[in-house]
Amino acid sequence: MTTAGWVELAILIAALAVTTPLLGAYMAKVYDPTLGRPRGDRVFSAIERPIYRICRIDPESEQRWSTYALSLLAFSLVSVLILYAQLRLQGHLLLNPDRYKGIEPKLSFNTAVSFLTNTNWQAYGDGVMSQLSQMTGLAFHNFVSAAAGAAVAVAFIRGLIRRTAGTLGNFWVDLIRTCVRILLPLAFVAAIVLMSQGVIDNFHGARPVTTVAGQTQTIPGGPLASQEAIKEGGQNGGGFFGTNSAHPFENPNGVSNLVEIWLMLAIPFAFTYTFGKMARNQKQGWVVFATMFALWLGMLLVIAPLEARGSPLLTIGGADQRTTSLQAGGNMEGKETRFGPVGCGYFAASTTSTSDGAVNCQHDSLTPIGGGTALVNMMYGEISPGGTGSGLFGMLIFALLAVFIAGLMVGRTPEFLGKKIQGPEMKLVVLYLLLPAILILGFAGAAMLVHSALNSRLNTGPHGLSEIVYAYTEAFNNNGSAFGGLTANTAWYDTTLGIVMLAGRFLPMIAVLAIGGSLGRKKVVPATAGTFPTATPLFGGLLFGVVIIVVGLTYFPVVALGPAVEHLAGHFGL
Amino acid sequence: MSVIPETSTIISPLPEPRPRPPKVRTKPGVSLFEPSIVRRAARDAMVKLNPRHQIRNPVMFVVLVGSVWTTVLFARDLGKATTSDSVFVALVAAWLWFTVLFANFAEAVAEGRGKAQADTLRKTRSQTVAHVRHADGTTTDVASTELTIGDLCVVGPGELIPGDGDVVEGIASVDESAITGESAPVIRESGGDRSAVTGGTRVLSDLIVVKISTRPGESFIDRMIALVEGASRQKTPNEIALNILLAGLTIIFLVAVVTLQPFAHYSDAAQSITVLVALLVCLIPTTIGALLSAIGIAGMDRLVQRNVLAMSGRAVEAAGDVSTLLLDKTGTITFGNRMASEFLPVGGCSEATLAEVVLLSSLADETPEGRSIVALAKDRYGLESRELPGAELIPFTAQTRMSGIEWEGRSIRKGAADSVRRWVGEKGGPLPEDLGPIVERIAMSGGTPLVVAEGNGILGVIHLKDTIKPGMVERFAEMRLMGIRTVMITGDNPLTAKAIADEAGVDDFLAEATPEDKMARIRAEQAGGNLVAMTGDGTNDAPALAQADVGVAMNTGTQAAKEAGNMVDLDSNPTKLLEIVEIGKQLLITRGSLTTFSIANDVAKYFAIIPAMFQNVFPPLKTLNIMKLDNPHSAILSAVIFNAIIIVLLIPIALRGVKFRPMGAAAVLRRNLLIYGAGGIVAPFVGIKLIDVVIAGLGVK
Secondary structure, eight states, X not given: XXXXXXXXXHHHHHHHHHHHHHHHHXXXXXXXXXXOOOTTHHHHHHHHHHHHHHTTOOTTOOOBHXXXXXXXXXXXHHHHHHHHHHHHHGGGSSSOTTOOOOOOHHHHHHHHHHHHTTOOOOOSOSSOOOHHIIIIIIHHHHHHHHHHHHHHHHHHHHXXXXXXXXXXXXXXXXXXXXXXXXXXXXXXXXXXXXXXXXXXXXXXXXXXXXXXXXXXXXXXXXXXXXXXXXXXXTTOOOOSSTTGGXXXXXSOSHHHXXXXXXXXXXXXXXXXXXXXXXXXXXXXXXXXXXXXXXXXHHHHHHHHHHHHHOOHHHHXXXXXXXXXXXXXXXXXXXXXTTTHHHHHHHHHHHHHHSSOOOOSBOGGGSOHHXXXXXXXXXXXXXXXXXXTTHHHHHHHHHHHHHHHHHHGGGTSOOEETTEEOOHHHHHHHHHHHHHHIIIIIHHHHHHTTOHHXXXXXXXXXXXXXXHHHHHHHHHHTTOOOOOTTSOOOSHHXXXXXXXXXXXXXXXXXXHHHHHXXXXXXXXXXXXXXXXXXXXXXXXXXXXXXXXXXXXXXXXXXXXXIIXXXXXXXXXXXX | OOOOOOTTTOOOOSOOOOOOOSSOOOOOOOOTTOHHHHHHHHHHHHHTTXXXXXXXXXXXXXXXXXXXXXXXXXXXXXXXXXXXXHHHHHHHHHHHHHHHHHHHHHHHHHHHHHHHHHHHHHHHTOOOEXXXXXXXXXXXXXXXXXXXXXXXXXXXXXXXXXXSEEEEEOEEEEEOHHHHOOOSOEEEESSTTOOEXXXXXXXXXXXXXXXXXXXXXXXXXXXXXXXXXXXXXXXXXXXXXXXXXXXXXXXXXXXXXXHHHHHHHHTTOOOOHHHXXXXXXXXXXXXXXXXXXXXXXXXXXXHHHTTEEESOHHHHHHHHHOOEEEEEIIIIIEEXXXXXXXXXXXXXXXXXXXXXXXXXXXXXXXXXXXXXXXHHHHHHHOOOOOOOTTOEEEOOOTTTOEEEEEETTEEEEEEOHHHHHHHHHHTTOOOOTTHHHHHHHHHHTTOEEEEEEETTEEEEEEEEEEEEOTTHHHHHHHHHHTTOEEEEEOSSOHHHHHHHHHHHTOSEEEOSOOHHHHXXXXXXXXXXXXXXXXXXXXXXXXXXXXXXXXXXXXXXXXXXXXXXXXXXXXXXXXTHHHXXXXXXXXXXXXXXXXXXXXXXXXXXXXXXXXXXXHTTTOGGGGGGOTTOOSSHHHHHHHHHHHHHHHHHHHHHHHHHOSOOOOOOHHHHHXXXXXXXIIHHHHHHHHHHHHHHHHHHHTTOO
């Protein structure tokens, strides 16, 4: 890795260190008014009040976990149907300068589900989506799907910290507040910053231009900066263009690259601070932060150096992969020279450890372990730091598991933040862990036996296996990045990935809300010297270990047959 | 304020309290691994193969299915497969059967001691004849099995008490060794808090009338048999939650192994069923699955060994969670009698003289206080007892509030300060100036001052105080370390209570407590999220015992108290509550530690089996064979064998419990994570390698 690479990493970490407490404290006030009046309350209230009035929402009323979950599901169902209709009908709608037609049913289903679930897997390519579809249909979901994740996380935190309470807050209020007070302002500022770096933002259609060399070329246009900001800020990842953040209009230079990486990490990391603040236990928040941070940084430091080093097979073949003044060096296949292997490595590690899924390089072309690391990042369940809210509740579910496995070791019924973790909670935690195993391994395993599914591969052998496993892993974990070799717009993949995205999004959320409801009803056991201490580095280490072991044990065989074999073969010959 | 000594009015019906060792004795009884128990357990292990028994434990049921399946495969392919493959399948099948049997054996050994004890108890439950007294005073003989609640039975010397009940007439000494193992007889009398008698115990002297309070078949001994035998054992809340987790992990691994086959097929490396079953069994948490019920049974058994009967496993678990202990002062924290702690001379009298006079004053005093004065004089001042021929004893009366002795012209008195002062004053003796402050100080500290005078001179003061049982201060410090608050309950005034509370080192006290106060305190603690444990014996303790999360009733107590509590201490030793808490914690720690160990083990097993499965197709995967196991068959077999043997090796830990030291949760966690977490990752690497060396040496290919 180059010095520039290390400096970029240092800047990124410093930015996160600054924004995590700032953003986290602000968000805590947004969700918990007892912590004080959040900034801009007057302005935001003025925006929210008419919305509440029109939607007939009583912002003071609260919901039980089941009502909260039903609200989430009802909202999702209605909004996904609207998006589906819009995609099917886009040919007849406004803001379609390039006259794109309505989208076929299976692709509309897949895309609508994909954006509803915050996955933003794009089975469609360029030249499909009208500007109206992008700006209203998809962008709407970019905001609300992130906000829905945040709402579930906040409801779960309330369950953890409330004493013998029946309710977890109000879904509609949490949803609207997240959009109005957190996502919109952040996206607004970020869009302007991105424009300053050269990200375009206009309503043009594609324009033919004559280049300096006298050739004609078609230059696309569109409202990019505004879309880009929420694409990263809400861990959505669905790019305006199929090439996503590798496109010079979406991500023009090294600075915009860093800004985009920071954007996808900012809110998920800040949520740990929000959690600490709401729980009145900042240390606990930092322990969760540290665990997420260690996972993110550790995986990042696997990918980036491996990409910078390049492929030993190419070296054997006589290729020069050294870094010189004339070439970036390392594994440059599928990468932009603007970013080089390190800038791409950082982006790949961050986009897979958040549920973002935007890409600035071709993940299919990463080194075997680099690609494997991106895959494992998602297998963790998007918890390092994961998506808006969903990262936090995912990690907290692992915390409950860690507390339960090791908590008995101090001789008490396991407790987390004073809440006893017992049978009903464990049932749901186990369900939460079972879902990815069943859906990812189940569908990927089935794909191994289906001819049409296998035909979509670009590569055979272990790499082909990785392509398929990657697709289901990103779909379940609502990531949306791709091992691009796979041709995904087929009946098999559009349908199965759509199902996996839906199940991977909503079933865990329902389980999380149910756990929150069950915990909320419990008494708080006062902490004593006999209490399992969870706000300590030891617990952070334990949590880290439990994540690695549980995920490792579930996916070890399939990772061994995919990326591991490929990597070892590269070094030792297949 | 005056503190009145009532030295002579206290008649203690109990033998003199002797200092108890801080730890409660364990019955010398049978060892866990007595050959007879082990033989019986080996037989029971086979009986437990019954699928109806196995299905209750989902983890081990999966292993059982795997054993049957691989055995069928072996039989099917016998002769068709290569010798090497047949031997491999046979060995895997055999070790899977061993895995199931070892699990059954662990459970059977845990039950063994209880079963032996139950057999002994059954013998005492022999049918007896009850003499039922009717309203007109006549009696008829009825078989004890025919008794109904409310029957009045007359029991004479040498007869067995026909059923559980309360003494309603008379007083008798009763031999309760059948249930407590304690040979010294106990007194049972009508009224008061010592009226409960247990069916199957024997009246030694005197005649009592017992009002039967339980139906035959539901008696204390019946319940005790069911408890020690484990027949009525139900899964406890934590055990249920843990079972859910284990079942969940089992399903996850089932999915991982079942879906591995299509991935393997894709890679042109489809696996045999035997190998997949072996992988599955190695991954699912068999170690903790096999030992879980043994741990629970052994926890109950440890209580039984200490003569405590827990009416439910839930109570034992709750004991581990207890965060507040309510302890009666008298009998639990202190001996319950005031004892002499020091002699304080006044008016220039020497300490030696005072000690000598004090000894004389008390030589004939048979009250506990008197005896404690003699003991102190002997221990600290090296004085000897001697005969006092012709001495005239002046007994304590409520009027004089003094006692004393007239001997060889010497006139000695000890008693309440104002009484002795008046006695000396009447004789014209002086009042030493330092007397007042000393008396005051003792009274303020919660003690009782006894002023001693001879002739017309006041010589000094005896400081009587409630003495804390030895070892209690340390125990309370340990409790605090474990995060448990101790609250002393006493009828004393707040001043006295505070003095004793400070000395004993309890965290809080409740003075001038009525049963209602006690109840209110329990409710308040529970409302604050605390789990409360307490002991009690009287009928008025019953509501509080029922309200507390852990209520330990004394066996000497009333039937009502025994019904209300969820544990009964047969030794009637209230200090044992501390022990019960430790056993509860140890039970949970053992479960948690072995779960952690079991899951951590899987890492090594993957490294043994995955390369073995695929290294023929993907030679580079040999790099993952970091243990350098000899060949694929020996690698898989070694993992299976390790998986089975570790169960046997851990049986002693499961039954005796993980070593428990009172310390803070953070320290316990760090220690156990290191031993069972890190140890759990490392141990199988070593174990599997060793087994591989052996079986490769035996030529398994």
